[in-house]
Amino acid sequence: MSNDGLSGTLEAAQPRMIEAIAHYWNERIHDLQMTDRQVGTLGFFNDLDDYRFDKLRYLPKLVDFGGYRDRRVLEVGCGIGTDLVRFVRGGARITGVDLAQRSIDLAQANVELHGLGGRADLRVANGEALPFDDDTFEVVYGHGVLQYTADARRMVEECRRVLEPGGEAIFMVYNRVSWLNALSHVMGVSLEHADAPVLRKYSIPEFRRLLDGFGQVSIVPERFPVRSRLHIGWKGTFYNRFFVGIFNTIPRPLVRRFGWHLMAFCRR
Numbered sequence: 043m044s045n046d047g048l049s050g051t052l053e054a055a056q057p058r059m060i061e062a063i064a065h066y067w068n069e070r071i072h073d074l075q076m077t078d079r080q081v082g083t084l085g086f087f088n089d090l091d092d093y094r095f096d097k098l099r100y101l102p103k104l105v106d107f108g109g110y111r112d113r114r115v116l117e118v119g120c121g122i123g124t125d126l127v128r129f130v131r132g133g134a135r136i137t138g139v140d141l142a143q144r145s146i147d148l149a150q151a152n153v154e155l156h157g158l159g160g161r162a163d164l165r166v167a168n169g170e171a172l173p174f175d176d177d178t179f180e181v182v183y184g185h186g187v188l189q190y191t192a193d194a195r196r197m198v199e200e201c202r203r204v205l206e207p208g209g210e211a212i213f214m215v216y217n218r219v220s221w222l223n224a225l226s227h228v229m230g231v232s233l234e235h236a237d238a239p240v241l242r243k244y245s246i247p248e249f250r251r252l253l254d255g256f257g258q259v260s261i262v263p264e265r266f267p268v269r270s271r272l273h274i275g276w277k278g279t280f281y282n283r284f285f286v287g288i289f290n291t292i293p294r295p296l297v298r299r300f301g302w303h304l305m306a307f308c309r310r
């Protein structure tokens with residue numbers, strides 16, 4: 043097959059994959075098992091916020107959600123809007139997009155139930171083909187999204203295109219060379235959303251290559267073991283009683299590169 047024929051086939055496969063991804067995320071809510079409140083209520087959103095920021099203690103230390111007052115911020119793959127609400131509360135002029143209609147509906151409810159209605163522009167859109175002009179935003183944020191899309195390079199390019207020169211992009215992907223990936227193999231416990239149509243993990247050099255269109259890139263590995271309510275039985279006991287404590291006695295500089303989340307801070 044000629045190169046042209048192959049790229050034609052790949053082009054044709056792309057919309058089907060995007061459809062499959064939208065379908066998957068319309069059926070699922072990230073971290074849903076962490077609350078027993080009714081979906082879409084204030085208690086539900088608050089439970090998922092508590093869970094997220096307990097597990098991801100690093101996130102508000104690295105991303106100053108309150109520090110973007112009056113800045114034009116785009117969140118790609120905003121899910122139910124947990125981070126987005128923090129940007130809104132901090133006064134950012136935020137636009138949130140997600141492939142899944144259900145995510146956008148829940149993000150809208152989340153904003154409204156927190157008394158912030160009308161302060162976010164939320165739309166269903168594909169992060170690989172953003173419906174915005176070049177140079178529209180000062181900041182683009184996508185946490186846990188590039189690894190789930192069909193063509194991550196295309197999404198990165200789109201995020202760069204809509205960012206004004208000198209603008210800031212923040213992304214998070216999963217680290218293939220990490221404590222959690224290794225533990226999941228050793229313990230035979232599958233990762234969350236392992237059944238998603240796309241779930242890619244990156245080494246630090248692979249992630250850096252993905253972002254090579256940006257002028258400056260700094261990658262910070264984060265997300266070290268914290269106690270979890272997610273796993274039960276002897277594996278959960280082993281993890282919570284032994285693994286978390288022992289791992290966290292190792293000086294962080296020795297294990298930093300094995301963090302599960304790779305946060306990237308980029309400048310266009």
Ligand SMILES: C[S@@+](CC[C@H](N)C(=O)[O-])C[C@H]1O[C@@H](n2cnc3c(N)ncnc32)[C@H](O)[C@@H]1O
Pocket residue numbers: 063064067072118119120121122124139140141142145167168169170184185186187190191192197
């Ligand atoms: C693991 S969830 C993360 C949600 C949220 N960012 C968070 O950290 O809780 C992944 C999200 O990415 C969205 N997504 C995946 N591919 C996308 C694309 N091409 N364009 C827009 N959103 C996408 C999914 O619909 C889903 O809501």
